[in-house]
Amino acid sequence: NAGVTQTPKFQVLKTGQSMTLQCAQDMNHEYMSWYRQDPGMGLRLIHYSVGAGITDQGEVPNGYNVSRSTTEDFPLRLLSAAPSQTSVYFCASYQGAGEQFFGPGTRLTVL
Amino acid sequence: TQLLEQSPQFLSIQEGENLTVYCNSSSVFSSLQWYRQEPGEGPVLLVTVVTGGEVKKLKRLTFQFGDARKDSSLHITAAQTGDTGLYLCASMHYGGSQGNLIFGKGTKLSVKP
Numbered sequence: 201n202a203g204v205t206q207t208p209k210f211q212v213l214k215t216g217q218s219m220t221l222q223c224a225q226d227m228n229h230e231y232m233s234w235y236r237q238d239p240g241m242g243l244r245l246i247h248y249s250v251g252a253g254i255t256d257q258g259e260v261p262n263g264y265n266v267s268r269s270t271t272e273d274f275p276l277r278l279l280s281a282a283p284s285q286t287s288v289y290f291c292a293s294y295q296g297a298g299e300q301f302f303g304p305g306t307r308l309t310v311l
Numbered sequence: 312t313q314l315l316e317q318s319p320q321f322l323s324i325q326e327g328e329n330l331t332v333y334c335n336s337s338s339v340f341s342s343l344q345w346y347r348q349e350p351g352e353g354p355v356l357l358v359t360v361v362t363g364g365e366v367k368k369l370k371r372l373t374f375q376f377g378d379a380r381k382d383s384s385l386h387i388t389a390a391q392t393g394d395t396g397l398y399l400c401a402s403m404h405y406g407g408s409q410g411n412l413i414f415g416k417g418t419k420l421s422v423k424p
Contacts, residue, residue, distance in 0.1 A: 204353075233412070235414075240320075240416060241416060242317075242399060242414040242415055242416035242417050243354070243399070243401075243414040244414070245412065245413075259413075290353050290354075292353070298359070299344070299356040299359070300344075300354075300356065300401075300412065302353025302354050302355070303353055304351075304352060304353055305351075305352070305353055
């Protein structure tokens with residue numbers, strides 16, 4: 201099992217560009233989440249999903265869109281990148297209130 | 312919004328020393344998780360505590376959940392260089408929906424040889 205995979209590992213964007221961060225899991229987990237991690241801020245929840253077709257906002261959802269068409273995939277879309285979105289992005293999957301399994305992260309820089 | 316306060320923010324010690332890091336909140340936790348994150352990687356779960364007063368041991372790591380379920384501590388005995396990393400506590404508070412996991416800002420531990 202690969203666990204949780206994220207692509208790309210690194211990305212540089214210009215302000216206003218759009219992109220999609222990919223996340224996939226092969227553990228058949230119902231729940232998936234996206235977090236961003238900034239220095240001194242810990243991890244903050246962006247969006248999460250409790251199953252295919254169901255998503256909800258977390259603490260910092262502005263500027264990001266998500267969808268969950270399959271159990272395995274949970275892409276995060278930046279429609280118009282801003283320098284404030286420079287961060288490390290982590291995707292996680294889990295079952296219920298148990299352990300969250302994190303991907304290796306995507307390091308995004310917006311110029 | 313529930314906040315998890317972690318202290319200290321940074322800790323630098325010599326190999327062989329003992330240390331304790333803390334996670335506190337003004338609200339009651341339904342359960343609390345401790346994660347360790349190494350540079351360039353995602354967090355990895357160390358332990359979950361669910362019962363007030365619970366103590367769990369993982370080799371040289373001892374985790375304690377406060378009786379009132381508002382605080383937790385992680386004690387490391389005889390620290391090793393491999394313990395270096397960011398230690399994060401996380402919880403879903405009572406009434407929180409599944410997926411709404413709140414993280415503290417973490418304690419960055421550096422163990423020097």
